[in-house]
Amino acid sequence: MTPVKRTGLAGDSLTRLCTTDRAISPLSHVVSASPELRRRHFPTMATPQSPSYRKKQISMRNIPQLENVAAVKASFNRHLHQTLVKDRHVATHNDFYKSTAFTVRDQLVGKWVRTQQHYYDRDPKRVYYMSMEFLMGRSLTNAMVNLGVDSEVEEALYELGLELEDLQEEEDDAGLGNGGLGRLAACFLDSMATLSLPAYGYGLRYEYGIFSQTVVDGHQVERPDEWLRFGTCWELSRPEYQVPIHFYGRAEMDGWKDTQVVMAMPYDYPIPGYGNSTVNTMRLWSAKSPNSFDLSYFNHGNYIRAVLDRNLAENITRVLYPNDNKMEGKELRLKQEYFLCSATLQDIVRRFKTFRSRMGGKARAGFKDFSKKVAIQLNDTHPALAIAELMHILVDLEKLGWEEAWAVCTGTFAYTNHTLLPEALERWPISMIERVLPRHLQIIYEINARHLKEVEARFPGEVARIGRMSIVEEFPEKRLNMAYLAIIGSHAVNGVAAIHSAIIKRSIFKDFYEMTPDKFQNKTNGITPRRWLRLCNPSLADIISNELGGEAWVKDLFLLKKLLPLASSDAFKQRVFQVKKENKKSFAEYLEKTHGVKVNPESLFDVQVKRIHEYKRQLMNVLHIITFYNRLKANPDLPVVPRTILIGGKAAPGYHAAKMIIKLINSVADVVNNDPDIGDVLKVVFLRNYRVSLAEKVIPATDLSEQISMAGTEASGTGNMKFMANGALTIGTLDGANVEMRDEVGDKNIFIFGMTVPEVEKLKAEGYNPRQYYESNPELKKAIDQIHEGFFCPEEPALFHGLTDHLLSHDTYCLLADYEAYMKAQERVTQVYMDRKRWLTMVVHNIAKCGKFSSDRTIQEYAHDIWGAKACVVPNDTQKKAIDKF
Structure with a gap:
């Protein structure tokens, strides 16, 4: 990175700032100067034309306290000079970001320590959320909002001639997840801290997160995501809590022998609650070799062999598997899953035994209270091996009897199912x-064996049922069904939307539901309103706060219902419209800068952003x-609403069809965008490279949210909720959480189309013939023929034959059957958008009724x-108030 060069007053002021620890406001006499003077002397300072300045003029929720602003600058100065050992001549924007991050982190430390001390003193029941993925995004601005210091920090940076928006771009997304599963986990951690629940997130510290996506000649190209290349200001290593993880070896009557050992090193990340003193912990495990060198090889001059075993051990957490709803039986993936389970369970048991010994009780006798003090949530089947691991610890190491250990196990674990796709359910080769x-x-x-005895006793003579409910599957090879293990070993099983929970009870887990119906529940997903409204859309948040008389809604999203009467207020709707207009203008500028495409900010922004998968039906959007x-070409005078259609998402590297869909999107874009x-x-x-930080930009700018998966395939979705909260209207099928969104806002305020789940099932049962729809709809036929014949890719006319052949022969997700209904729904969108008052009435209804979809609920x-x-x-520590102040 090149150093930031400053001249004139700005340079002199920054020199003084970097050579003293005292709180200085050297720019105060310039901040009030004319815009031209500011631009001349402070080229990076916020100006009336900059996004930060516009936000500053709109935002009146927190007037920054001058003494705190001065203290922020002093802290910034200290970290730049003493922590990073830099001055203005060599400091980069990344250094300025780190100084800001360390300044904000300082405010977390006291609360973080006190939170853990409070849990130690009170010994409450703790919640442990185990997930192979945590898609956290960026930490700086999220921490600022939750701590309530965003105004002071932004003002301090402004006075220093720095833009917060520029600095936050220096932080790499912590992309330790593939999509919705990891993003949901991140929202849950935020809500648990905000609700003051004693909770911990446990995952893996992948050296490389979800790959960085580039596009070359329209094709997706994967690049490594080196999110740790500059380190991170937000982690704290805890080598004192390393634990050994065992693999291989042999199992004998008296134990597990001759194993290979890998060490698990914990790294802790603070999770601050909003508007309280709670700072919970996310603990991520990193694989370390127990021995740095094999000296027998090293002494013989074979340096490479000496470090080989170390590299192999540490490969376990080297990279996140970029899988997408498809189970791949890879040994490294199995080792990752067990590594997480073993390290986490050892840590939980250690913490539990520490408290029991503190109480003067014996560890073994205390395990009867384990499930009273410990709740472990399995986020999908990836951590299901934790059930076997806890039994291993309790039976083999703690010497409990099987029945006693099993009662502890089932009382502790709960399992969340996240998929309806059979190919996504984990099945490991025996x-x-x-x-x-x-x-x-x-x-x-x-x-x-014990489970099948219970099945036989409950359903005598039903041999087929016993086979269906066995964890061990015999065909096509002997495999373990990890979802079945998770169900059997848990006291609660839940889906993530009402329709999803109903489907799993009557289909993929029907036998288990019939045996233990009380075990099954629904927990509709949610999103945190802190990041997905308060942070990413501050202008809309300000309007809401002004109308509701404060920010209480940020912790109770149901309060937005009070906005419903304003759906008939032209003045309020105009303010909402103006915010959307500004967000669209800002995003249009971003697109031109980053993608080289100039779009009309007055057009309807039609957005579909999510993982690229056939069931999500990006192809129907195309x-x-x-x-x-084709309609525009045939009739140039056709009265239409101009549209900017934005599609984003990553395809799993081995998912050929999804990668071809990306290529098709780009090929169609090349033709459309260059047609005069x-x-x-x-x-x-x-x-390109859709991620959390990009979602924070595009979602507030969206008019129409595309949620068009085939009914019965999307478990829930959470992107749909984010768009809803930010004033976008939904076009979607009755799938996942769309059903509950429709129930909340009513049919008049959402664009629902397509087949329902029963209709899909009936169509497939009767024998779905996609070619019939192709032959009967001229517009559909023309579109598919253009793709097939190479109209959008004349240099390789046969490139998309695989896509079109599959559509006409199988069409697994019924695109052609829903095409006509989709087109009619899009026409309704156009008609409503032409009536601004009606559109904005629908927008206000959606914002007002999004309360159910808070992750707090x-x-x-x-x-x-x-x-x-x-x-x-x-509690707030009144004796340590100084720690909480800058």
Whole structure:
């Protein structure tokens, strides 16, 4: 990075700032000067034309305290000079970011320590959320908002001639997840801290997160995501809590012998609650070799062999598997999952035993209270091996009897299912488990044998049912069904939307539901309003706060219902419209700068951003684009609403069809965007490298949210909720949480189309013939023929034959069957958008009725219905107020 060069007054002021520890406001005489003087002397300072300045003029929620602003600058100065050992001549923007991050982190430390001390003193029931993925995004601005110091920090940076928006771009997203699963986990951690629940997140510290996506000639190209290349200001290593993880070896009557050992090193990340003193912990594990060198090789001059075993051990947490709803039986993935489970369970048991010994009790006798003090939530099947691991610890190491250990196990675990796709359910080859985890295979066999005895007793004579409910599957090879293990070993099983929970009870887990119906629940997903409204859309948040008389809604999203009467207020709707207009203008500038595409900010922003997968039906969106394009070409005077159609998302590297869909989107965009007959009426943009920080930009600018998966395939979705809260209207099928969104806002305020789940099932049962729809709809036929014949890719006319052939022969997700209904829904969108008053009325209804979709509500339900956990409020320490101030 090149150093930031400053001249004149700015340079002199920054020199003084970097050579003293005193709080200085050297720019105060310039801040009030004319815009021209500021621009001349402070080229990076916020100006009336800059996004930060516009936000500053709109935002009146927190008037920064001058003494705090001065203290921020002093802290910034201290970290730049003493922590980073830099001055203005060599400091980069990354250094300025780190100084800011360390300044904000200082405000977390006192609360973080006091939170853990409070939990130690009170010994509440703790919640442990185990997930292979945590898609946290950036930490700086989120921490600022939750701590309530965003105004002071932004003002201090402004006075120093720095832009917060520029500095936050220096922080790499912590992309330790593939998509919705990891983003949900991040929202849950935020809500648990905000609700003062004593909770911990446990995951893996991947050296490389979800890959960075570039586009070359329209094709996705994956690059490593080196999110740790500059280090991170937000982690704290805890080598004193390293634990050994065992693999391979052999299982004998008296134990697990001759294993290979890898050490698990914990790294802790603070999770601050909003508007309280709670700072919870996310603990991520990193694989370390127990021996730096094999000296026998090193002494013989073989340096490479000396470090080889170290590299192999540390490969376990080297990279996140970029899988997408498809189970891949890779040994490294199995080792990652067990590594997380073993390290986490050892840590939980250690913490539990510490408290028991403190109380003067014996560890073994105390395990009867384990499930009264510990609740473990399995985020999908990836951590299901934790069930076998806890049994291993309790039976083999703590010497409990099987029945006693099993009662502890089932009382502790709960399992969340996240998928309806059969190919996404984990099934591990027994041969692999036997080689990597021989003792755990024995334990799972025993669990299964006892389970099948219960099935036989409950359903005597139903041999087929016994086979269906066995953890061990015989065909096409002997495999372990990890979802079944998770169900059997848990006291609660939940889906993530009402329709999803109903489907799993009548389909994929029907036998288990019939055996233990009380075990099954629904917990509709949610999003945190802190990041997904208060942080990413401050202008809209300010309007809401002004109308509601404060920011209480940020912790109770149901309060937005009070906005419903304003759906008839032209003045309020105009303010909402103005915010959306500014957000669209800002995002249009971003697109031109980053993607080289100039779009009309007055157009309707039609957005579909999510993982690229056939069931999410980005391909149907493309068919709409082509049909719209053909209509414009056939009738240039057609009265239409100009559209900017934005599609973003990553395809799993091995998912050929998804990668071809990306190529098709880009090929169609090349034709549409360069056609002079079309102009600004239609633009198509593929958003490269979609991630949390990009979502924070595009979601507030969106008019229409595309949620068009085939009914019965999307478990819930959370992107739909984020768009709803930010004033976008939804076009979607009755799938996942769309159903509950429709129930909340009513049919008049959402664009629902397409087949329902029963209609899909009936169509497939009767024999779906996609070619019939192709032949009967001329517009659909023309669009598919253009793709097939190479109209959008003349240099490789046969490139998309695989896509079109599959559509016409199988069309697994019924795009062609829903195409006509989709087109009619899009026409309704156009008609409503032309009536601004009606559109804005619908927008206000959606914002006002998004309260149900707060992750705070979801977590409250988990805590009450599944975990039996209660808030453990961390009091403000009046004797340490200085720690809480800058």
